[in-house]
Amino acid sequence: MSSYHDLNDVGLMGPPKSRIAPSLLVLDQWAGPDVQAGTSKNWLYEGLGRSFHTNVLNADDETAARRSRLHCLFKAMLCRPFDARREFHRRMEWAAKHPQAFEARTRRFRRAVEMYSQPQDALFQVGCLFGPVTSNGAKSFSYHDQTVSMVERHWPQWLPKNFSSYRERFFELERASMQDKDLVFTYSESARHSMIEDYGLSPEKVTVAPTACKIAFPELHQALGKRSQKLLFVSTDFHRKGGDIVFRAFEILRRTFPELELIVLGGPAEQRLPKGARHLGLVSHGRLRAEYLSSALLLHPARYDAYPNVIKEAMACGLPAVASASAGIPEMVEHGETGLVMEEPDAVSVADAVSLLLEDEERLRVMRENCLLSRERYRPETCSATIAEAMLEKIGRTEKPEGEVA
Template identity: 30%
Template sequence: MLRPRILLLTTCYPSCEGDPSGVFIERLAIEFRKKGHHVGVVCPSDGSFFGRRVVNGIDTVRFGYFRPRSFLRLTKGLGGIPENLSQSWLARIQLFPMMFFFLLHTLFEVRRFDIVYANWLGAGIIGAITNMLTGKPMVVSFRGDDGYLARDRVLWRALTLWVSSRAGVVAPVSEELRNVLAAVGIAPAKLRVPRFGVDAELFRPPTSRPNRSDSIQAVFVGALIQKKGLQDLIRALADPSFKHVKLVVLGDGVMRDRLVEECNELGLSDQVEWMGQRPQRDVADIMANSDVLILPSYTEGKPNVVKEAMASGLPVVATRVGGIPELVDDGKTGLLFTPGDVAQLRHCLKQLIDDKDLRSRMSRAALESLRCKALSWEATVEDFEGIFECVLEAARATLRGSRSCRRSM
């Protein structure tokens, strides 16, 4: 049986081994290829390289859109395009050339593919224009801010609705985001929430965790930007009762220097270890040697890091935002709190830190929860294959109807 050829459009994709940017998109592409699909990727360059490469069997096109390379801002860094647009005037003036060259490269590549799968609104706009010009069927995924901003911003909402009107299926990452998109006007029948998997071979509980009778190791994974809330976690740790808690920070971003300075001012320099961006293998090893994941974000889609922590047998302390409550069963697999509430965060931390048995129970419950939800990459591919076949069949039916009409005229 011939498998549909899939062209992935994304504004975020790893540029080298160990680059965490959009690593879940790369993993999805690899899993599609394992199932026999021919997969291509079109993505703006982050300045590391331009042109075509075959990486892990995936035909990848990284295009340039601004010179010199050292001035690239729009698609560089871990914060994503919305964050970069809010922080840099250079990023704002690069938006139009990036979209222009994105469209040109997509139109050139799409001839060899059966279906377009666009990730985030920016790529969705390119997919929608491509669909309008070529008739190529499209599926689009909204992953977080790109969907939530449609609630509050008129232009964002108009673009979201137009992109969705050109898509055969809209595939948000969470039920909560699905409800948001339905509320702004996308037909519920067009919305499908696939399962998004976790690598249970890489992220797995250790045979035994380090025996730290007098200390606890917490881990934070994410971009060091305002909306990730690390500043709240640092303030929570300033409580004298948390002197035995060590925090490992995995990530980088525009707030790093400010956060390090705040740690020093609060006397936490010996408790917080800044490890920067790390490849997935290192993240998995550090999680396996930690006791709890803390994610104090102000906004999220359905964060992969939560699934990775649960697969590693870690209880999760996180904010009650986005798709997090769909993953974390409050009081059973972790503890949830209100974003920005440092006192609540302290209370959650104290519960877990003071009760080793509670941590053990939550660890077992997290592993069982992932098993019951069947959050594997195989399940992700299965769900998307069903979505793609549905969209392609609808496109074929439309084409047959169009030909029938022409014959009868």
């Protein structure tokens, strides 16, 4: 059963700025009530509601979604009982990247849009795993963190083992969905490049619009306060995010900095903790922010990460990062200014980078200040306004000052 949410009617935002606002229907297979979930775009929909009369549609049937999760969990427990969590998430990724799944989701969204009673000025699709979906001449937009082509190049573990047997058909579907759009938004220049080079979109049709930080920004005096000799690693996917590299680097660092601590947050650590490390698991957003504010550096030597939330959150709290150059990360961490970026990090290079910064307090202080300047581009209102303004221009509308009749 499809779910619709009229954000203006349920009180999640104020009314649109103009008296006669264009209507926008968001198509989001991950839409749900948890505003802090990694896939949540509620910050965006609330922001768009200041310019559009916004409704959010999730056409994925909850019963079918639950059945798929249970099937993937059963397969994971059967095939890899000692690594079931990671296998479960891998199989969930596999399930979405099949032509049949793509076409089935497209049909669900098309039926739901056809049943929708109100005419729309624009459709806004989240992600590239269905489509195209149209509605009586409405302008069509989409928003993407990555493409399946990027996944194939950088992290093929997310693709089914038999992906090669239907690869061309899947990319044909994905390409058709993207080429149907009037304007495509990507989190990063890395994803924009893939849209142009891998899917044949014209450069003027693809624009970069960074996604927002979802934790509350601390006050400047909080972010510039005293820090502990503590490193932070935050991840729900230990190996892909480079947890093993972090652990080995920390063991090297403890030889020079015997009082140094490592705090590990998120999913389970897949190997034994080194001496001086503590694993706190999944924590509240308040505790997460407290760790960002008290740590000296964030470590994120990810093998692949398209546009990590953790770096935005750290930056919002004035915490520099030592990170890999995966996908959009070099666009987030300005090398030498808000952290250090490495092409192919290993334990030794990460330890050397951390040591370099820990031994130069003045440089680290300047990096923290630079983070607090750079965080402004991740404010929800800034990010949503970038997208809203581009869409309004495309559909031929301009915002009217409050009180002016359109």
